[in-house]
Amino acid sequence: MERKEEVKSKSWLDQRLAVSDLWKVMMSEYYLPKNINFLWSFGVLTMLVFVILVISGIFLLMYYKPDANMAFDSVNKTIMMDVAYGWIFRHVHAVGASIMFLVLFIHMARGIYYGSFKPPREIVWITGFLLFVLMAATAFTGYLLPWGQMSYWAAQTITTLFEKIPFIGPDLVIWMRGNYIVEDATLTRFFALHVVLLPLLIIVITAVHMYAVRIVGSNNEDGTTMTKEEKKEKGIPFWPVFMAKEYFVMSVFLLFFFYLVFFNYKFAMDPINFEPANYLQTPLHIYPEWYFLAFYEVLRGFFFSETLGLIAFAISMFIILFLPWLDTSPIVSGKHRPLFKIMFWIFVLDFIALTILGKLPPSGLFAWLGLVTSLIYFAFFLSLPIISMIERKQVESGGRQ
Amino acid sequence: MKELKILIVMIILVLIGYWGIEPLAHSIMHKHIEEAIHKNNLPDYEYSDLEPMPHSIKGDAKRGKETVQMFCTSCHGIKADNIPAPMDPKTAAESYGVVPPDLSNLGALLDEKFLYNFLKDPAKASEFPKISMPAMGLDDQQIMDVIAYMKSIAKKDMDGKEATIEACGRCHSIKYQKFYSDASPDVLKKYLGKVPPDFSVIHRAKGGEYIVAFVNKPQALLPGTSMPRVGLNKEATEKIEHYLGEIADPNKEARTKIGIGVLLYMLVMIGLTYAWKKKMWKGIH
Numbered sequence: 001m002e003r004k005e006e007v008k009s010k011s012w013l014d015q016r017l018a019v020s021d022l023w024k025v026m027m028s029e030y031y032l033p034k035n036i037n038f039l040w041s042f043g044v045l046t047m048l049v050f051v052i053l054v055i056s057g058i059f060l061l062m063y064y065k066p067d068a069n070m071a072f073d074s075v076n077k078t079i080m081m082d083v084a085y086g087w088i089f090r091h092v093h094a095v096g097a098s099i100m101f102l103v104l105f106i107h108m109a110r111g112i113y114y115g116s117f118k119p120p121r122e123i124v125w126i127t128g129f130l131l132f133v134l135m136a137a138t139a140f141t142g143y144l145l146p147w148g149q150m151s152y153w154a155a156q157t158i159t160t161l162f163e164k165i166p167f168i169g170p171d172l173v174i175w176m177r178g179n180y181i182v183e184d185a186t187l188t189r190f191f192a193l194h195v196v197l198l199p200l201l202i203i204v205i206t207a208v209h210m211y212a213v214r215i216v217g218s219n220n221e222d223g224t225t226m227t228k229e230e231k232k233e234k235g236i237p238f239w240p241v242f243m244a245k246e247y248f249v250m251s252v253f254l255l256f257f258f259y260l261v262f263f264n265y266k267f268a269m270d271p272i273n274f275e276p277a278n279y280l281q282t283p284l285h286i287y288p289e290w291y292f293l294a295f296y297e298v299l300r301g302f303f304f305s306e307t308l309g310l311i312a313f314a315i316s317m318f319i320i321l322f323l324p325w326l327d328t329s330p331i332v333s334g335k336h337r338p339l340f341k342i343m344f345w346i347f348v349l350d351f352i353a354l355t356i357l358g359k360l361p362p363s364g365l366f367a368w369l370g371l372v373t374s375l376i377y378f379a380f381f382l383s384l385p386i387i388s389m390i391e392r393k394q395v396e397s398g399g400r401q
Numbered sequence: 402m403k404e405l406k407i408l409i410v411m412i413i414l415v416l417i418g419y420w421g422i423e424p425l426a427h428s429i430m431h432k433h434i435e436e437a438i439h440k441n442n443l444p445d446y447e448y449s450d451l452e453p454m455p456h457s458i459k460g461d462a463k464r465g466k467e468t469v470q471m472f473c474t475s476c477h478g479i480k481a482d483n484i485p486a487p488m489d490p491k492t493a494a495e496s497y498g499v500v501p502p503d504l505s506n507l508g509a510l511l512d513e514k515f516l517y518n519f520l521k522d523p524a525k526a527s528e529f530p531k532i533s534m535p536a537m538g539l540d541d542q543q544i545m546d547v548i549a550y551m552k553s554i555a556k557k558d559m560d561g562k563e564a565t566i567e568a569c570g571r572c573h574s575i576k577y578q579k580f581y582s583d584a585s586p587d588v589l590k591k592y593l594g595k596v597p598p599d600f601s602v603i604h605r606a607k608g609g610e611y612i613v614a615f616v617n618k619p620q621a622l623l624p625g626t627s628m629p630r631v632g633l634n635k636e637a638t639e640k641i642e643h644y645l646g647e648i649a650d651p652n653k654e655a656r657t658k659i660g661i662g663v664l665l666y667m668l669v670m671i672g673l674t675y676a677w678k679k680k681m682w683k684g685i686h
Contacts, residue, residue, distance in 0.1 A: 034685065037404050076602050077577050080652070087652045088659070106411065236685060244681035248674040255667040262660025267423055274606035274649075275598070285430050290422045352414060356421030360429055 023239075026214060031228075031235035032242050033220035040218065041249040042107040047206070048250055049100045052257075054199065056093040059086075064145065066191035068184035071147035072276040091261045091269075097139050098268040099257060101291035104132060105351075112323065113344055115332040116219040122324045124216065127209040129321045134202050136292070141194040143289060144187060148273030153286045155190070156182045156279075161299070164310050181279055223332025285361065293358025294351050294377075300358070301374030303367045312374060319381050326381055329388035330395050339387045347380035434611065437621045444617035446635045451518040451526060458545045465550025468543045473504065476534075481505035481554045494584035497533040498592030500571050506559065508551030510568050515632030516551070520544045528620045529629035531592070561644025564637050569600065577601035578648055593627040604649035609642050616641070 013019050024030075032040070063083055065074040079086040108128070111117055117125035144155045159176055163169045178185030217231065226234070236242055260268070267290065272283055288296050299313035319326075327340075334340050353373045360366050428435075437443075469479070476493075478486030480503055486493065490500045507516075519526040521544065523534040539547070559567065565575070571583045576599050582589065586596045604612065611622070616638060619628040633641070 037407060039407065073576075081577065087656070102415065241681050241685065244674075244678045248671070248678045251667060251670040251674045255664060255671060258660070258663045258667060262656055262663065267419070271606050271608065274602045280595075290418075293422065348414065352418045352421070355418055356425065359422050359426040 026210075027239035027243075028237055029232075030214055030238040031231040032218045032238060033224070033226060033231065033235050035221045035224075036218065037221065038245070038249055039106065039110040041246050042103055042110060043213075044243075044246050045103045045250065045253055046100065046107055048253070049096055049103055049257075050202070050206075053093060053096045053100065056089045056096060057195070057199075059089045060093055061195060066145070066188050068147060068187050068277075071145060071187060075146045076274065088261070091265050094268040095257065095261045095265050097142060098289065098291065099260065100135060101139070104135060105291075108132065108320075109348065111219075113334040114219055114221060115223050115327070115329075115334060117324045118223075118327070118332050119324070120216045121212075121219065123212045124209060125324055126321065127205050127212060130205050131202060131209060132320075133317070134198055134205065138194060138198040138202065139289065139291065141190040141198065144182075144190045145194065146273055147187060147277045148270075149275040149277055149281075149283050150270045150273040150286070152182060152277035152279065153283055154288050155186065157286055158288065159186075161310060161313075164307060183279075219332070221333060221335055223336070225332075287359050290355060290359070293356075294354035297354040297358035297370050298374045298377060300362045300367075301354075301370035303362060303371065312378075316374075316377060319378070323381075323384070327384040327388055329391040331391050337387070337391065339390065340384075343380050343383050343387065346376065350376040350380070434614075434622060438610075438614045441618055441621045443614040443621065444635075444638065446512060446617070446638075448512060448515045448518070448632065451514060452521075454514050454517045455541045455545065458541055460545035460547075460549030462546070462550040462553040465546035465548070465553075468539070468547050469504070469550055472537050472539065472543075473547075476501045477504045479504045479554070481556070490583050491585075494588045498584075498588065499533060500583040501534070502567075502571060504551060506555045506563075506567050508548070508553070508555035509557055509559065510555075510564060510634065510637040511632045512634040513548055513552070515630075516548055517544055519632060520547060526632065527629035528618075529627070531627070532629055533592075559640070561640045561647070564640045565600070565644050568631060568633060568637060568641060572597045573600050575600040575648065595627070597628070600645060600648075602649045604642075604645040609646055612645065613638055613642050 011020075014021075060079060063074060063078050063086065065071055075090065079090050081087075111125065111128070140155075140158065144151045159173055159182065162176065163173050165172060174180060176186075177183070178189055217226070217228075287293065295313060295316050298316040299309045302309040302312055329337065329340070331337050334344055350373050353369070354377060357366055357370050357373060362370060442449075466482070470484070474484055475487060476497070478484055482505070486501070486503065488496065493500045511519075515526060520537065520539060522536050524530050524532050524536075556563075562578070566580060570580065572589055572593070574580060574582045574586075578601065582597070584592075590596050607615070615622045615628070616631065616633060619626050619630055
């Protein structure tokens with residue numbers, strides 16, 4: 001009798017999928033601390049941009065032809081000129097890919113500054129890092145698809161980097177390209193990765209990322225730890241309170257986004273890419289899209305040794321993964337760490353400087369600036385254990401909380 | 402207030418980055434082009450490196466026609482005057498490397514000072530040593546007559562597409578407009594060393610300013626190029642540049658119109674979402 005009543009009070013779906021429990025865990029009873037600012041909105045913004053990319057991508061997919069003889073025309077003629085509003089979808093997709101990285105960089109910088117990678121949030125950081133790498137791979141494979149000059153030569157240059165890997169390098173490059181140079185086979189496999197495997201992996205890892213955040217909870221400006229009960233009492237629920245603010249942030253973001261889509265899209269659609277790929281003619285300047293420039297500049301920064309540059313390049317990307325073990329300071333938030341604050345802002349400015357230098361020709365003064373900024377990039381990560389040690393001593397001696 | 406400060410810092414950093422990768426990078430990467438344009442004062446519609454015309458000599462169109470029939474029509478046709486080309490385009494292209502132009506409308510497209518110098522010495526005026534047309538050894542009077550004749554038969558009000566095809570269409574295709582060059586790509590490759598670029602979206606790749614300067618003096622911007630100087634006058638150059646811009650970016654108007662609509666919509670959304678946020682966050686802080 002009792003059981004029957006319980007069953008009655010639940011909806012049909014609830015009995016079978018426990019949707020209201022899921023809703024509670026994920027949304028209405030997931031509490032966030034109050035002392036968070038709008039930088040905490042950037043996680044949801046990456047989701048928004050990802051959804052925009054998937055939707056615009058599906059429409060592009062309906063007309064795109066992954067064939068070296070047809071790709072350029074299918075993009076620049078069919079999609080841009082023949083299909084009704086096809087150009088909007090291409091603009092949205094190109095600008096979206098670029099802006100995804102702006103949002104990601106801000107999201108990551110917030111995590112670094114407020115110590116969101118520290119225990120118990122290591123899994124959040126690791127899955128986040130994997131998402132960043134997957135996003136980079138998706139962007140790189142996608143950039144080849146329009147089969148323009150810059151598409152072609154960026155892919156040619158970046159795949160050539162793998163040649164330097166000991167023993168397997170040269171074979172690996174041919175295996176990746178499916179040919180001795182970037183060719184039709186490369187285009188088709190990049191296409192397969194770009195539209196199937198990589199987005200699928202992104203969705204799976206995103207699920208783990210969000211699940212992990214639900215378990216450990218959001219960090220906050222002061223890095224204070226709160227129990228579930230404390231949060232329930234002093235915090236705000238994700239739905240509807242946090243999301244009410246999030247929608248406002250999204251609207252402001254979309255205003256900026258659509259301004260770029262309609263009025264300022266050149267940064268995401270390089271003019272050189274409106275020339276069809278030509279393997280006999282190298283463009284005067286070859287550079288990756290802006291979001292890879294900083295890492296690319298680390299590669300070029302060690303201009304006197306190609307091998308050293310490559311090692312530095314690989315480390316520059318993967319050292320980010322090891323932040324939780326480099327920065328072991330008991331003080332969580334950068335807000336309360338004067339030494340860290342200095343290094344953090346040097347790092348941010350250095351990252352911007354690397355990005356700018358990455359596009360300039362690497363000669364004379366620029367080459368030396370590249371070396372200096374590359375070294376500063378690593379200096380930030382190497383300073384973290386030292387800062388942590390100093391701070392641990394301060395805390396142990398009771399000097400600071 | 403604190404959030405506003407964060408936002409301002411964020412905007413400043415993003416703007417610095419944007420300035421670096423767009424205006425700064427482009428100004429440094431395109432420096433040699435800017436310098437070449439500045440040094441040669443391009444576009445130079447006076448063709449000031451060429452010899453001045455003998456203005457004291459008056460050209461006569463009627464005599465000009467006779468001269469043309471004597472010296473030119475063994476290679477060139479003149480449709481406007483019912484003089485057919487001596488060879489079909491395919492044979493002509495294979496014989497000369499390129500189809501000799503029909504002379505009907507060149508008088509309206511080319512600068513007359515350039516034309517004078519070209520008829521004296523085609524290779525020198527076009528800055529293209531491999532050019533198929535030889536110097537014909539005409540004297541000044543004959544040349545002035547020919548110019549007068551060519552101007553008298555030329556169509557004055559050509560539209561952008563006509564001008565582009567007349568001036569460029571013997572070597573360049575415009576695939577997306579279903580126009581294909583008179584000479585086949587293989588023949589052109591033999592004559593020029595490479596297949597000349599298609600014009601469909603070239604305006605997006607190169608930009609109007611570059612196109613105008615390049616057409617005006619190809620060797621100044623791309624030393625060693627097989628593009629001859631064709632000597633277009635100001636009007637024809639501008640017509641062609643405008644046409645190439647139109648076909649490369651046909652959605653310009655729609656983009657502005659839809660863009661403004663979308664931005665206005667987002668402004669309304671900002672208002673609505675802000676109101677909801679205000680309501681939900683009342684009493685929280």
